[in-house]
Amino acid sequence: MTTIEVTDVVKRFESFEALKGVSVTLAEKRIGVVGSNGSGKSTFARLLNGLVLPTRGSVVVDGLDTAKAGKAIRRRVGFVFQNPDNQIVFPVVEEDVAFGLKGLKLPRDERESLVDTVLSRYGLEHLRQQPAHTLSGGQKQLLAIAGALITNPACVVFDEPTTLLDLRNARMIARTIREMEQTVIVVTHDLALLNEFDRVLVFDEGRILVDDAPSAALARYVERMQ
Amino acid sequence: MSPTPSSESHAPARTRPGRSPLHRMPAGIKLLVLAAAGTGLAFTTSLWVLGGALALTGAGYAIARQPVRRLFGVIRPMIWLLVPIFLVQGFMESWILAVAIVTRIITLVALAQLVTLTTPSDTMIAVITRALTPFRVFGVHPGKVALAISLALRFLPVIGGLAQEVRDAQRARGLGHNPLALALPLLIRTLRMAGDVTDAIEARSGGDDDEDAAPARTPVPVTPRAGSAAASSPAPAPRSS
Ligand SMILES: Nc1ncnc2c1ncn2[C@@H]1O[C@H](COP(=O)(O)OP(=O)(O)OP(=O)(O)O)[C@@H](O)[C@H]1O
Ligand SMILES: [Mg+2]
Numbered sequence: 001m002t003t004i005e006v007t008d009v010v011k012r013f014e015s016f017e018a019l020k021g022v023s024v025t026l027a028e029k030r031i032g033v034v035g036s037n038g039s040g041k042s043t044f045a046r047l048l049n050g051l052v053l054p055t056r057g058s059v060v061v062d063g064l065d066t067a068k069a070g071k072a073i074r075r076r077v078g079f080v081f082q083n084p085d086n087q088i089v090f091p092v093v094e095e096d097v098a099f100g101l102k103g104l105k106l107p108r109d110e111r112e113s114l115v116d117t118v119l120s121r122y123g124l125e126h127l128r129q130q131p132a133h134t135l136s137g138g139q140k141q142l143l144a145i146a147g148a149l150i151t152n153p154a155c156v157v158f159d160e161p162t163t164l165l166d167l168r169n170a171r172m173i174a175r176t177i178r179e180m181e182q183t184v185i186v187v188t189h190d191l192a193l194l195n196e197f198d199r200v201l202v203f204d205e206g207r208i209l210v211d212d213a214p215s216a217a218l219a220r221y222v223e224r225m226q
Numbered sequence: 227m228s229p230t231p232s233s234e235s236h237a238p239a240r241t242r243p244g245r246s247p248l249h250r251m252p253a254g255i256k257l258l259v260l261a262a263a264g265t266g267l268a269f270t271t272s273l274w275v276l277g278g279a280l281a282l283t284g285a286g287y288a289i290a291r292q293p294v295r296r297l298f299g300v301i302r303p304m305i306w307l308l309v310p311i312f313l314v315q316g317f318m319e320s321w322i323l324a325v326a327i328v329t330r331i332i333t334l335v336a337l338a339q340l341v342t343l344t345t346p347s348d349t350m351i352a353v354i355t356r357a358l359t360p361f362r363v364f365g366v367h368p369g370k371v372a373l374a375i376s377l378a379l380r381f382l383p384v385i386g387g388l389a390q391e392v393r394d395a396q397r398a399r400g401l402g403h404n405p406l407a408l409a410l411p412l413l414i415r416t417l418r419m420a421g422d423v424t425d426a427i428e429a430r431s432g433g434d435d436d437e438d439a440a441p442a443r444t445p446v447p448v449t450p451r452a453g454s455a456a457a458s459s460p461a462p463a464p465r466s467s
Contacts, residue, residue, distance in 0.1 A: 051425055071431075079429035086419050087426035091347050091379040100430045102369070133383040147430060 002062055002076065002155040002183045003027045004048055009057035011043050018043040020206035021057075026185065030178075032194035032214060033187040034221055035203030041187045044203065045159045048185065049077035062154075078148035078182075082160040084140030088132045093124065093143060096132055100151040118146045122176070138169030145176060155183040162190050191218050248290040248344045253353045256341045263337055271326040280333045286340050300339045301332055303386040306393075306408055308332070347379055377423070388415050 004026040011019040019040045026048075035041050046052035047059050050066035050073050059066040061073050081087045090096035097115050106114070119125045122142045127135060135143060141161060148156055158177065162170035174193045177184055186193060194200055200217035202210035202224075210220045248256070267279055287297055301308075308328050315324035342350070351372045358368040392411045 046425075049429060051429055074429060074431070079426075081422065081426055081429075083419075083422060085384055086422035087430075089373075089380060089423065089427055089430070090376045095348050095376070096380075102431070131383070132380065133387070 001027065001029070004062075004077075004155070005058075005060045006044075006047065007058050007060070009047060009054040009059060011040075011047070011052060012055040018206055019047075019054075022206075022208055023057075024201065024208060024211065028198035029183050030197040030199070031183075031185045032197045032200040032217075033185065033203065034189070034191065034194070034200060034218070035209075036225070039203040040206040041203050042159050045079075045157050045185065045187050048155075048157050049074050049079050051079065075151050076154050078151070078153035078156040080141070080144050080148050080156060080158045080161050082163050084137060084144050084164070085133075087144045088140060088147070091131055091133075093130050093132055093135070094119070094128045096143060097124075097147050097150055100147060104151075114150055118150050121149075122146045136169070137165050138172055141165060141169070141173050142176065145173075149182070153182060155185065156180065158184065158186045158188070160188055161186070162188065162193065191222075194218065246290045246344070248286060248340070251344075253345045253349045254357070256345060257350065257353060257357075260337055260341050264334055267330050267334060271323060273322065273326055273329070276326055276329040276333060280329055280336070283333055283337045283340060286337070290340060290344050292340070292343055296343065297336055297339070300335055303389060304331070304335065306389060310406065342379065347376065351376055373427075381419075381423070384419070385412075385416055388412060388419070 006022055006024050006026070009019055009022045010017060022040075022044065033041050033044065043052055047054060047066065048061070050059070050070040053067050061076055064073055064076075066073050088096050090099055094115055097118060098111060101111050101114065116125070119128060122145060124139065124142055124146060127139065127143075132140065132143065145156075145161075161177065162173050165173060170190065174190070177186060177193070178196065186197075188194065194214050197214050200210075200212060200214045200221075201208050202217055202221045204224070209224070210217045212220070263279065267276060270276065284294075284297070287294065308331065311331070312324045312328050315327050354375060355368040355372045358366055358371055362368065389408060389412050392408055392415065396407060
C-alpha cells in the first residue's frame with residue numbers, strides 16, 4: 001500500500017499558479033480526481049510521480065521525496081496518460097511493453113516471462129509481434145497499462161484514461177482499472193468511472209475544494225458545475 | 227478473466243516473416259548498405275545513377291517478395307513533402323534537378339523501408355547499439371541513439387496518420403489541396419505530441435539508471451523480486467463490482 005503525502009504544494013508555471021497550496025495525504029486504494037478544465041488535476045497527477053516538481057512544498061511517496069528520488073519514485077508510481085498513441089514508444093507491442101525494464105539488467109528469460117505475464121493479463125498476447133500503430137484505441141490503452149505495470153509499481157496514476165476511447169473501450173478500461181490490485185489514482189471527467197472508489201477529490205482553480213466519499217463529493221461537484 | 231480487446235482487424239506485422247535472402251542477410255550489412263547509399267546518393271544528381279539506384283531498390287522488393295503496393299504505401303504519405311520540394315527546386319533551379327532530388331528521396335525512403343520490412347526492429351536496434359558502443363568515449367550514448375531510432379520507427383506511421391487527419395479536416399472545411407496549409411497544423415500537432423511522448427518516456431524510465439547515479443537512496447527493489455510482478459499483476463481482482 002502506498003502513502004503519498006502532499007504538503008502545501010504550490011506549482012507555478014511562469015507567473016501562473018496552477019496549484020495554489022494543496023495538502024493531502026493519499027492512502028486509500030482507489031482515489032478519484034475531478035474538476036473543471038484547467039483546475040489543476042493533471043498538474044496534481046504529475047506531481048505524484050515527480051513528472052512535475054513543486055515550486056513550493058513537498059510530495060513524499062512512501063518516505064521518498066519526489067524532488068530527490070525521481071527514478072525510485074517512478075518505479076513505485078506508474079503513470080498512464082490520456083492519449084494512448086503518445087505513450088507507446090517502441091514500434092512493436094512486445095518491445096514497448098518491455099521498455100520499463102530497460103536498465104534493470106534482467107536476464108533475457110526473466111524479461112521475456114514478465115512480458116508474457118503482463119501481455120496475457122491484458123489479453124494482448126496474440127498481438128505480441130504486431131506493430132503498435134495497428135492496434136485499436138482500446139488495445140493501445142491496454143498496452144499502455146501493461147507497459148506501466150511491468151515494473152510492478154505499487155500505485156498507478158491515470159490521467160483521463162478513457163477520454164479518447166469509444167464507449168465500449170472506455171468501459172473495458174474502466175473495468176480493468178477497477179480490477180487492478182495496485183493503488184490507483186484516476187483523474188477523469190467520466191464520473192461513472194469513480195462509482196466504487198474510496199475517495200474523490202474535487203479540484204477548483206488550483207485548490208482541493210471537496211475531499212469526500214464519491215457520492216458526496218460528486219454530488220457537490222455536479223451541483224457546483226450548474 | 228482478462229478483458230478481451232476489441233476484435234478489430236489485425237493488420238499484418240510490420241516486419242514480414244520471410245525466408246528471402248534479404249531477410250537472412252545480417253542486419254549489420256543491410257544497415258551498412260543503407261548508410262552507404264545515403265551517403266553516396268547525396269553526392270550525385272545524375273539521373274542515371276539515381277534511377278539505377280531506384281531500380282535496384284525495386285529489385286530488392288522483388289527479391290524480398292514484398293508486394294509493390296508496400297512501396298507505394300511508403301511513398302504516398304510523402305507526396306505532401308515531395309510536391310513542394312519538386313516545385314521549389316523546379317522553379318528555382320531546374321526541372322532536371324527537381325526530378326533528381328525527388329528520385330533520391332524516394333529511393334532512400336524505399337530502401338530504408340525495405341530494410342525495416344526485412345529486419346525485426348529489435349535486431350536492428352541491437353545492431354546499432356553495438357556498433358555505437360566504441361563511441362561511448364566521445365560521449366555518444368548508444369542507448370539513447372537506439373531509443374531515438376525506435377521512436378522514429380514508432381512515430382512515422384503516427385505522424386502519417388496526423389497528416390491525414392489534418393488534411394481531412396481541411397478538406398471538410400473546403401480547403402483544397404495545399405501542402406503549405408498542411409505543414410503548420412501538422413507541425414504544431416507533432417510538437418505537442420513530442421511533449422507528451424517525452425513525459426511518457428520519463429514516466430516509464432524508472433529502471434534506466436544509466437543517467438543519474440546521483441540519488442543514491444533506492445530502497446525500492448531494483449529487480450522485481452522473483453515472480454513478484456508475475457504474482458501480483460495477473461492476480462484476480464480482490465474486490466470487484
Ligand atoms: N507546462 C505548463 N506551462 C504553462 N502552463 C501550464 C503548464 N501545465 C499546465 N499549465 C496551466 O495550468 C493550469 C492547470 O492545468 P492542468 O493541466 O493541471 O489542468 P486540468 O485540470 O488537468 O485540465 P483538463 O481538465 O483540461 O485536463 C492550466 O491553466 C494550464 O494552462
Ligand atoms: Mg488534464
